[in-house]
Amino acid sequence: MKKCVILVAMMFSGILVAQEINPELEAVGNKVKATYYYENGNVQQEGFFKDGKLDGVWVSYDVKGNKVAVGEYTNGLKTGKWVFFNDKNLCEVAYENSKISSVKNLQKNAIANRN
Numbered sequence: 001m002k003k004c005v006i007l008v009a010m011m012f013s014g015i016l017v018a019q020e021i022n023p024e025l026e027a028v029g030n031k032v033k034a035t036y037y038y039e040n041g042n043v044q045q046e047g048f049f050k051d052g053k054l055d056g057v058w059v060s061y062d063v064k065g066n067k068v069a070v071g072e073y074t075n076g077l078k079t080g081k082w083v084f085f086n087d088k089n090l091c092e093v094a095y096e097n098s099k100i101s102s103v104k105n106l107q108k109n110a111i112a113n114r115n
Contacts, residue, residue: 023035024037031049055075057070079095081093
């Protein structure tokens with residue numbers, strides 16, 4: 001579990017940091033969809049803003065385009081169950097008001113069956 005928490009911290013410590021490539025912004029209903037890119041052109045992360053705050057599902061990818069995290073924000077706060085992917089394991093982290101309430105290590109095939 002300690003490895004999972006460290007993985008979570010590393011993956012999202014750099015979320016939405018200043019980037020050389022400007023994000024792509026698109027109005028979708030009452031939200032703005034933002035897509036951030038790596039220098040190689042691959043998507044780094046994508047998700048939504050509402051009233052200037054993170055809101056809705058956000059997905060992060062590594063530089064090769066592999067999904068590394070999926071989670072949800074509500075009014076700028078991490079909420080619900082987030083899933084973090086890497087080569088060796090999957091972690092499910094439950095958030096309440098941006099605070100971790102639980103952490104579970106999962107098998108990769110358990111997630112594949114959920115989607």
